[in-house]
Amino acid sequence: MMIIRIGDFIKRVLNNIFKQKKNIKLGLYGPVNSGKTSLANRICVDWIGEEMGIVSSIPHETREIKIKEKVEIKSKKGKSVSFNLVDTPGIATRIDYEDFLKHRMSVKEAKKRAKEATKGVIEAIKWLDNMDCVLVVLDSTKNPYSQVNLTILGNLQARNIPVLVIGNKVDLKKSNLKAIEDAFPQYDVIGVSALNGNNIEEFYESLFKVIR
Amino acid sequence: MLTLQFIPYKEINNLTTSGKIKKILDLVKENKIVLVEGKLRSNEEAALIERTMENVSRSFKGIELCTIKAEEDYGLISKFKAGMVSLLVGNRQGFTIIGPAAIIKEIRKDPTKVQLFTVDKIKKRRR
Numbered sequence: 001m002m003i004i005r006i007g008d009f010i011k012r013v014l015n016n017i018f019k020q021k022k023n024i025k026l027g028l029y030g031p032v033n034s035g036k037t038s039l040a041n042r043i044c045v046d047w048i049g050e051e052m053g054i055v056s057s058i059p060h061e062t063r064e065i066k067i068k069e070k071v072e073i074k075s076k077k078g079k080s081v082s083f084n085l086v087d088t089p090g091i092a093t094r095i096d097y098e099d100f101l102k103h104r105m106s107v108k109e110a111k112k113r114a115k116e117a118t119k120g121v122i123e124a125i126k127w128l129d130n131m132d133c134v135l136v137v138l139d140s141t142k143n144p145y146s147q148v149n150l151t152i153l154g155n156l157q158a159r160n161i162p163v164l165v166i167g168n169k170v171d172l173k174k175s176n177l178k179a180i181e182d183a184f185p186q187y188d189v190i191g192v193s194a195l196n197g198n199n200i201e202e203f204y205e206s207l208f209k210v211i212r
Numbered sequence: 213m214l215t216l217q218f219i220p221y222k223e224i225n226n227l228t229t230s231g232k233i234k235k236i237l238d239l240v241k242e243n244k245i246v247l248v249e250g251k252l253r254s255n256e257e258a259a260l261i262e263r264t265m266e267n268v269s270r271s272f273k274g275i276e277l278c279t280i281k282a283e284e285d286y287g288l289i290s291k292f293k294a295g296m297v298s299l300l301v302g303n304r305q306g307f308t309i310i311g312p313a314a315i316i317k318e319i320r321k322d323p324t325k326v327q328l329f330t331v332d333k334i335k336k337r338r339r
Contacts, residue, residue, distance in 0.1 A: 091261065093264060093274050093275050093276060093277050094264075094273050094274030094275060094276065094313035095265070095268050095273065095274055096273040096274070097270075114268070118265040118266070119265075121265045122266065125261060125262050126262075143320060145322055147257075147277045147278050147279065147319070147321075150257075150279065151258060154254030154257065155255065155257075155258050158253075158254045
């Protein structure tokens with residue numbers, strides 16, 4: 001009996017050591033222009049003092065997976081957790097190079113961007129399998145019942161990946177966080193403004209709970 | 213003229229994921245709006261988006277997609293009942309609409325209605 005207990009104890013200790021050494025991958029997923037990179041930048045600036053990527057109003061600015069390793073955050077109670085932050089291209093079901101022409105791009109540039117964007121969407125979907133935890137970033141000024149949102153959440157649920165839904169852009173007049181809460185009652189939803197920092201402390205507390 | 217093509221459940225039930233997606237995308241690329249009986253699984257939706265992105269070209273801009281299912285009840289008993297029904301007769305509940313992005317600008321869905329917004333071709337030609 002005693003030997004079994006000692007065995008269990010050693011197993012638990014080893015498991016904990018293994019868990020701590022594991023590099024948790026925290027993914028940022030969402031539709032195009034929902035503010036994933038803005039939120040990634042906010043997290044990185046707040047905790048490691050440098051930005052992660054370029055933010056733009058032109059769709060598909062992030063067209064490849066970007067990883068910031070060993071980001072460590074601390075809770076109000078002084079506990080800390082470290083993770084690798086993975087910023088992903090926005091998921092879309094349509095990409096038309098002509099849409100980029102409205103943003104004063106040449107035809108060549110627009111076609112190149114469209115091609116890279118399609119590859120980015122494929123890469124983002126493939127990376128779903130690598131995530132330990134995901135922040136689904138939604139634009140709180142938009143209708144949450146979009147198929148892209150449902151597909152992302154459905155795939156995360158099917159993989160049993162812990163999720164925190166972020167309603168971004170709550171500083172804007174058209175923001176409707178309640179619509180997101182009503183659309184996804186089975187998830188924890190937190191409203192933030194990644195750009196202005198509104199509610200960011202509460203976000204970190206929620207993030208801490210999801211990662212643990 | 214808009215063509216709405218219906219795919220009954222029995223026509224795709226026995227197909228593999230890639231078989232289902234090929235069937236759907238082949239029709240969508242013919243500028244048809246496809247109405248599939250039953251809801252695609254989440255991995256099939258993701259695979260559909262992946263395959264769509266692989267197919268994006270000058271003439272094919274992608275798809276608009278919408279799945280509609282009966283109102284969800286998150287109770288354990290309801291989930292169990294729904295699971296049993298799916299096991300016995302397959303997941304026929306709800307339906308999936310897939311249309312070409314060249315025709316469908318947006319599918320707006322809220323819990324009570326679905327609206328299909330089509331591309332204004334005259335306006336597009338003028339530009």
